[in-house]
Amino acid sequence: MKGLHTLPKSGRPPGSPLGLHRVVEPAGVLPQAAWRLNPDPEIWPDEVLIDVERLNLDAASFRQLREATGADPGAMRSAVLAIVADRGKMQNPVTGSGGMLTGVVREAGQDSPLGLKPGDRIATLVSLSLTPMAITDGLAAWDGRSEQVPCAGHAILFGRSIAAVLPEDLPVPLSLAVMDVCGAPALTHRVVSSAQTAPAGPVVAVLGAAGKSGSLSAAAARRAGAGLVIGVVPTEHEAHLLRAAALADQVVIADATDPIIVSEAVREAGGPADVTVVCVDVPGCEGGAILSTARRGTVIFFSMATSFTAAALGAEGVAADVTMLVGNGYSEGHAELAFDLIRSEPGVRQIFERRTT
Amino acid sequence: MKGLHTLPKSGRPPGSPLGLHRVVEPAGVLPQAAWRLNPDPEIWPDEVLIDVERLNLDAASFRQLREATGADPGAMRSAVLAIVADRGKMQNPVTGSGGMLTGVVREAGQDSPLGLKPGDRIATLVSLSLTPMAITDGLAAWDGRSEQVPCAGHAILFGRSIAAVLPEDLPVPLSLAVMDVCGAPALTHRVVSSAQTAPAGPVVAVLGAAGKSGSLSAAAARRAGAGLVIGVVPTEHEAHLLRAAALADQVVIADATDPIIVSEAVREAGGPADVTVVCVDVPGCEGGAILSTARRGTVIFFSMATSFTAAALGAEGVAADVTMLVGNGYSEGHAELAFDLIRSEPGVRQIFERRTT
Numbered sequence: 001m002k003g004l005h006t007l008p009k010s011g012r013p014p015g016s017p018l019g020l021h022r023v024v025e026p027a028g029v030l031p032q033a034a035w036r037l038n039p040d041p042e043i044w045p046d047e048v049l050i051d052v053e054r055l056n057l058d059a060a061s062f063r064q065l066r067e068a069t070g071a072d073p074g075a076m077r078s079a080v081l082a083i084v085a086d087r088g089k090m091q092n093p094v095t096g097s098g099g100m101l102t103g104v105v106r107e108a109g110q111d112s113p114l115g116l117k118p119g120d121r122i123a124t125l126v127s128l129s130l131t132p133m134a135i136t137d138g139l140a141a142w143d144g145r146s147e148q149v150p151c152a153g154h155a156i157l158f159g160r161s162i163a164a165v166l167p168e169d170l171p172v173p174l175s176l177a178v179m180d181v182c183g184a185p186a187l188t189h190r191v192v193s194s195a196q197t198a199p200a201g202p203v204v205a206v207l208g209a210a211g212k213s214g215s216l217s218a219a220a221a222r223r224a225g226a227g228l229v230i231g232v233v234p235t236e237h238e239a240h241l242l243r244a245a246a247l248a249d250q251v252v253i254a255d256a257t258d259p260i261i262v263s264e265a266v267r268e269a270g271g272p273a274d275v276t277v278v279c280v281d282v283p284g285c286e287g288g289a290i291l292s293t294a295r296r297g298t299v300i301f302f303s304m305a306t307s308f309t310a311a312a313l314g315a316e317g318v319a320a321d322v323t324m325l326v327g328n329g330y331s332e333g334h335a336e337l338a339f340d341l342i343r344s345e346p347g348v349r350q351i352f353e354r355r356t357t
Numbered sequence: 358m359k360g361l362h363t364l365p366k367s368g369r370p371p372g373s374p375l376g377l378h379r380v381v382e383p384a385g386v387l388p389q390a391a392w393r394l395n396p397d398p399e400i401w402p403d404e405v406l407i408d409v410e411r412l413n414l415d416a417a418s419f420r421q422l423r424e425a426t427g428a429d430p431g432a433m434r435s436a437v438l439a440i441v442a443d444r445g446k447m448q449n450p451v452t453g454s455g456g457m458l459t460g461v462v463r464e465a466g467q468d469s470p471l472g473l474k475p476g477d478r479i480a481t482l483v484s485l486s487l488t489p490m491a492i493t494d495g496l497a498a499w500d501g502r503s504e505q506v507p508c509a510g511h512a513i514l515f516g517r518s519i520a521a522v523l524p525e526d527l528p529v530p531l532s533l534a535v536m537d538v539c540g541a542p543a544l545t546h547r548v549v550s551s552a553q554t555a556p557a558g559p560v561v562a563v564l565g566a567a568g569k570s571g572s573l574s575a576a577a578a579r580r581a582g583a584g585l586v587i588g589v590v591p592t593e594h595e596a597h598l599l600r601a602a603a604l605a606d607q608v609v610i611a612d613a614t615d616p617i618i619v620s621e622a623v624r625e626a627g628g629p630a631d632v633t634v635v636c637v638d639v640p641g642c643e644g645g646a647i648l649s650t651a652r653r654g655t656v657i658f659f660s661m662a663t664s665f666t667a668a669a670l671g672a673e674g675v676a677a678d679v680t681m682l683v684g685n686g687y688s689e690g691h692a693e694l695a696f697d698l699i700r701s702e703p704g705v706r707q708i709f710e711r712r713t714t
Contacts, residue, residue, distance in 0.1 A: 018648075018675060020617065030616060030644065032674055126674060162676045183673065259387050260377065287387045291375075301665070301683070308658070308665045308683060309453040310390065316540065316686030317389040317487040318375055319519045326658070326665060326681035329673030 015044030017159030022132050024088065031158075032130035037088035039132040039156065045111040046159035050103040050122065052133065055149040056176060058099040061092035062147040068094075073144030080149070084135050091129035098128030099147070100176070101155060102166065113159055123179055124155070125162035125335065132156040164335040170342070177212060177352055182338035183329035184213035184302045185220035188277050189337060191298055191325070192224035195274050201227030202274035205266045205292050207256045207285060209248055210238040213302055214279035215351040218247040219341045221275070230269045232256060234280075241354065245347030257284040263291035278303050278327075286310040293322045302327035372401030374470075374516030379489050381445065388515075389487035394445035396489040396513065403468040403516035407460040409492075410478075412437075412485065412506040413533045415456040416638045417661040418449035419504040425451075430501030437506065441492050448486035454661045455485030456504070458512055459523065459533050470516055478529075480536045481512070482519035482692060489513040505530055505713070521692045527699070531706075534713045538570035539695035540686035541659045542577035545634050546694060548655055548682070549581035552631050558584030559631035562623045562649050564613045564642060566605055567595040570659055571636035572708040575604040576698045578632070587626045589613060591637075598711065602704030614641040620648035635660050643667040650679045659684035 015021045019031040022038045031037055043049045057065070057080075069075035084090050091098050105120040116122060124131060137152035157163055166175050188204075195202040204221040208214040209231030221229050231248030233239050234255060242251050254265035256278075266273060272294040278285050283305045290311070293299050299322055301311060311324050342348050372378045378401060380386060381393040388394055400406045414422070414437075426432035441447050448455050462477045473479060481488060494509035514520055523532045545561075552559040561578040565571040566588030575586050588605030590596050591612060599608050611622035613635075623630060629651040635642050640662045647668070650656050656679055658668065668681050699705050 028615075028617060030675075126676070127670075130674060160676045162673075258385055260375075260385070284386075284390065287390060304666055304669065306665045307453070308663045308668075309661055311665075311683045312661065312686060313454065313484045313486050314387065314389050315683075317387065317483050319483070319517050319687050320685075321688045322685065324683035324685055326668045326672075326683060328677070328679065328681060329669060330676050331678045 015046050015159060017046065019130065019132070019158040022156065030130070032127065035087060037132040039088040039134045039154070041134070041154050043107060043109050043156060045109045046113065047109045048105060048112050048114055048116050048157040048163070049107040050101070050155045050157065051106045052101055052103040052151050052153045052155050054102045055090060055128065055151050056099045056101065057090070057147040057149060058097045059147065060095045061097045061099060064092055064094050076144035077139040077142060081135060081139060084133055088132050088134070089128060089130065090133060096129065098131070100124050101128060101131070102172065103155065106154065111159070114157060114161065114163060116163060116165070121166045122163045123166055123176060124157065125164055125179055125330070162330060167339055170339070174342070174352060177355070178338050178342055179335055181213035181216060182334045183327060183331065184277070184279060185216040185341060186331045186334035186337050187300055187325065187327060188217040188275070189220040189224045190331065191300060192221045192226050192275050195298070197274050198227070201225045203228045203230065203271055205230040205232060205271055205273035205276045206248070206279060207232045207262070207277065207289060208279035208281070209233060210242040210351060211279055212352060212355055215245060215247055215348045216338055216341055217277045217279060219345045219348050220337065221277070222247070223341070228270045230266055230271060230273065232262060232266065241351060245350050247345070247347045256280045256288050257282060259287035259291050262288035266292040273297060275300065278306065281305050283307065286314045290315050290320050290322060291318060293320070295321055298323040298325060300325045300327055372403050372515060374403065376487065376515035379513065387487070389484065392444060394489040396445040396491045396511070398511050400464060400466050400513060402466040403470065404466045405462060405469050405471055405473050405514040405520070406464040407458070407479065407512045407514065408463045409458050409460040409490065409508050409510045409512050411459045411529070411533065412447060412508050413456045413458065413537050414447070414504040414506060415454045415537070415661065416504065417452045418454045418456060420638065421449055421451050433501035434496045434499060438492060438496060441490060445489055445491070446485060446487065447490060452661065453486065455488070457481050457485060457533065457537050458488070459529060460512065463511070471514060471518065471520055473520060478523045479520045480523055480533055481514065482521055482536055482539070482687070484686065505533065519687060524696055527696070530713045531699070531709055534569055534709055535573070535695050535699050536692055538573060539691045540684060540688065541570035541634070541636060542573040542695050542698060543688045543691035544657055544682070544684060545574040545632070546577040546581045547688065548657060549578045549583050549632050552655070554631050555584070558582045560585045560587065560628055562587040562589060562628055562630035562633045563605070563636060564589045564619070564633065564646060565636035565638070566590060567599040567708060568636055569709060569712055571634070572602060572604055572705050573695055573698055574634045574636060576702045576705050577694065578634070579604070580698070585627045587623055587628060587630065589619060589623065598708060602708050604702070604704045613637045613645050614639060616644035616648050619645035623649040630654060632657065635663065638662050640664065643671045647672050647677045647679060648675060650677070652678055655680040655682060657682045657684055
């Protein structure tokens with residue numbers, strides 16, 4: 001232990017809200033890019049100390065660990081323990097990815113802006129790949145077979161981290177699934193609310209409306225004053241789910257990767273859309289989304305399969321004067337809005353329960 | 358040659374305004390997403406046939422070709438010829454990007470809505486990545502050292518393509534360079550005009566302000582009412598160019614790929630920015646742009662080197678509630694605004710002349 005983190009607690013300057021003061025090596029990078037973080041449980045004044053209860057390893061990391069250890073439970077435990085001991089965070093060195101955690105607030109620094117208090121049961125909404133952490137129970141309670149890892153230890157949140165108090169009225173797996181996609185309904189709500197259209201309200205098309213981010217986005221669009229919500233799904237099965245959930249005024253079946261088919265389907269259902277929300281996690285949906293959107297309308301890309309150049313050049317290539325947004329996983333109040341939707345819209349809850357069990 | 362394009366010319370149905378009838382493989386996708394187009398010079402009734410004079414390769418593609426060939430002129434020529442022969446269009450298979458061309462209208466189909474007539478000297482404002490084209494001179498006149506490629510051959514415009522007649526008062530290479538990036542100042546102007554900030558006007562940071570899209574964007578930001586324009590450049594040499602051009606109120610030297618360095622530099626120069634415009638054609642600028650931007654501000658990504666996931670996860674990772682736009686190469690009136698800026702702002706013209714000669 002050397003450098004900044006040996007300063008007596010009372011004499012500490014405020015931490016960097018990004019956690020730069022926790023980076024041990026290499027110097028000067030952001031915590032996510034760092035090889036090693038300092039997980040010292042003595043917090044800086046703007047930090048929060050969490051008693052960890054459970055890690056949710058991300059799917060890519062879990063798969064890699066399983067393959068590397070031959071799925072041997074003891075070897076899995078050793079691998080995770082070694083990573084956290086070496087790096088001061090649970091960032092799989094092969095995949096670069098992390099996951100998230102749940103736990104209980106032990107201590108909130110006096111300058112923490114996160115609004116948490118001791119005893120709050122929370123989930124982190126920033127990746128484990130940038131969260132300082134130490135494990136104290138040797139992962140004795142983990143069977144090594146699930147990406148959900150019971151775990152005792154502590155973790156640190158920075159001034160600019162994101163965490164949400166877990167609702168007491170919802171099962172934890174449901175809450176985690178909601179938090180995972182809560183950026184989508186938040187941005188959809190913001191864009192639809194500010195769309196300048198006819199008094200009847202904007203036409204909103206949601207590609208992939210029977211999925212988790214899609215169903216929340218459809219519900220958010222309606223709440224934000226959409227005049228017409230068009231849900232686009234790939235199959236009759238998903239159309240049935242979406243109709244049963246009653247989240248869209250029009251349900252159409254079309255392949256979102258076929259620009260001509262999907263844009264004609266949206267048009268026939270009452271489009272073109274003033275706002276098109278892309279929640280389909282397959283590549284090649286950029287053209288269809290752009291062509292489904294009205295002149296001076298907005299496309300919101302939430303799918304991580306989106307190609308930046310396909311979107312930029314695709315719009316130019318068809319002379320489409322549309323605004324295209326990169327779906328930001330974070331906006332203020334995003335988790336609150338998503339939880340409110342899942343509580344108040346039985347259709348959304350229905351879709352989530354089908355997809356998380 | 359088989360299929361649709363062997364129909365006798367007189368018997369052809371109108372072409373798809375999007376050029377779907379020119380897609381050879383894979384079937385059903387838009388021309389931009391296609392691997393191969395049909396560059397047959399027999400036009401459909403709504404098309405226009407162009408005698409190509411010059412290609413302007415986009416910066417990302419040119420850089421990739423230079424690196425892949427070790428900047429050998431013969432290898433550069435062979436690489437471009439092979440791409441166009443294979444694909445029926447000049448779309449770099451690595452970067453996915455194209456560029457634009459200038460030429461003279463040879464024939465305008467009777468149903469073309471573009472308003473062009475034989476003899477018009479034009480530039481295409483849709484990407485080469487979706488423009489059917491053939492090269493007939495082996496690129497003999499290209500030295501392989503410039504992204505402007507003298508070239509004989511033909512190209513096709515669709516009903517919904519965009520082209521502009523070249524201004525007679527400006528040299529062709531200059532006009533071409535302006536049109537290539539005219540989406541950037543247009544979108545910058547629109548975003549800065551509508552930014553809701555203090556009466557003094559929004560703070561605008563332009564990363565790569567001494568480049569072509571960057572200098573036009575800086576000028577557009579000022580015209581749209583920016584209160585402070587911060588130009589970020591990588592070297593003292595570029596800083597000198599930008600100061601001489603007088604397009605920025607503050608000129609700072611910082612590596613745009615280092616998020617901490619660039620965001621601190623922008624802050625010290627009067628930031629964070631309400632609007633950050635990314636015109637740096639190297640990967641890894643997402644984090645710096647996001648951290649340079651104020652809460653509820655906007656980042657406009659014009660660089661084709663932008664990674665969608667780096668932008669989306671980068672903003673979430675630092676809890677940045679910013680709006681992120683995919684730079685659309687097209688908006689109404691974009692060429693007119695850019696030409697107006699280059700005529701009225703000597704600093705912009707100065708930068709373009711240095712960079713196109």
